[in-house]
Amino acid sequence: MDDLVVQVDQLQKSFNSLVAVDHLTFQVNRGEIFGLLGPNGAGKTTTIRILMDIIKPDAGAARVLGNPPGVARERIGYLPEERGLYRGLRVDETLVYLGELKGMSRATARKRATELLARVELSEWTRNKVQELSRGMQQKVQIIASIIHDPDLVILDEPFQGLDPVNVEVVKDLIRDLRAQGKTIALSAHEMSQVEVLCERILLIDHGKAVLYGALSDIKKQFSPNAIEITPPFSFDGWREVERTETHDHKQLIYLTKGTAPREFLKTALERGLAIDQFEMASMPLEQIFVQVVTEGRTTNDG
Template sequence: MKLEVKDLHKSFGGTEVLHGISFSVESGRALGLLGRNGAGKTTTIRILMQVFAANKGTVTLDGVPFSTKKIGIGYLPEERGLYPKKTVTEQLMYLAQLRGMKKAEAAKAVKHWLERMGVEQYASRKLETLSKGNQQKVQLAATLVHNPPVIILDEPFSGLDPVNSQVLKDVIQEQIAENKLVIFSSHQMSYVEEFCNDIVIMNHGETVLSGDLREIKTLFGHGRLVLSLNGKDGEETEAIVKERFSGLVQPDGIHKDFVVLKMTGETTKTQVFRALAESGLDVESFGDYRPSLNDIFVERAGDEA
């Protein structure tokens, strides 16, 4: 399956909040939908969920208008949406049957997912008596109980400790391996890098960057190097670079223990390496710069920072 979003526009009260959002995602791949608060991610998700319609633009699945009535969606909202005073099993059964499952089928699926999430011992407990981490695991079970082909996860790791995070990571990886179509929205860039093949970065209701994450990293790293010197922090290394190598490179980002260098003019990596070797400096590491997703995000969506 291939889900395509083309030229989405949405206005509220005369104010346009989406200005032509476009992206696509295929089964067996995960898309990271990224943006700062107010970028338009939630509005985009609500259009996908058909909570409301776009003013302009299309959402298609394999070239046909996308319909949540025909294709099941598993949606994990950022804010927990289950019933705190109902038992875990009671509400999972209700949600599974609400999504079209027969009672026996629903009971089997609920049992499977409670066991898979490691919360089967809480099956008869009211949700409000569970820890936040276990409530989130129940919420993910509710998202997946009806075996949806399309999964939308909005900040799924919010409030989880490392052990519970690992359970969720394993489950999400399993869903991707089962050829599900996954859209993953989070401010935690390390998780996005771990799961997502493709990314979309939104800013002020516009798509400012989209595509294959590996290709984007290669593009952003082109012409840049990374240097760290033994016993020197990033600021000290920057000062040395400016003083001794300004004809070859310019500092293009300071980190705690290293600096990113941008080669000037026709400079090559070999020339920089030779200059460092002849300088007598104690080089700890030197090589091509491979930006993190966080670095890329700040560069493309950090205009107000």
């Protein structure tokens, strides 16, 4: 089987004078969690809609599971950003209908709906009308609808939008489960902090253009500051190795002077008898990297 699940090459899409997707090129590999990240209006949803064959591109090419968009619909699970359910329909009826539209038999769709509802603790709501469910419950049902047919590729557009922290974790677990089953997951988010713990590779876009693309660990390394994080905080007044410090939530971020290696700082700190409980290399949050790259007008595209 082809290891490239999604291939996008020089994709372009404009809406009148607004350029939504501007020469975008990227790939999603089999079995990975891929993040399509960027602020609101960056072009994430437009890109996803092109992959789902809901809108047509102006130029460029896209292939999904080895086919042009729209061919392998039944092997793709999709959770759109603008999502809802038939309010007057029962939960099980909704899932069976959406499963049938994905090519499942009625009996198989019903069996799978029962299993998945149990997985997200909604078994007792199976025969209730959708409008009787809370918003969080409805969102879980929407996610089930996107994976009911056991797809090879799951595309989730802003999956955490509107979820409370508890349900964010439920959905994250679900995504990790899918990953463990060998599925490929492509997700979009505008709140980068929510997905940087999940994604293996990312594409950061702004105004339809690729800003950063590649393995998250490589990007983090590339933008890593010469800093370390320790617990608990100490005073470093007069230390020539330390440029400045910041303290947040009992953690102290220490920016080292140019030429000071973290290992060298640690050695000095231990020699001076500081009782450090925790020591780790500081990394720059993805959101901060994004701001830095966009502000500096730099674009990195290794694809």
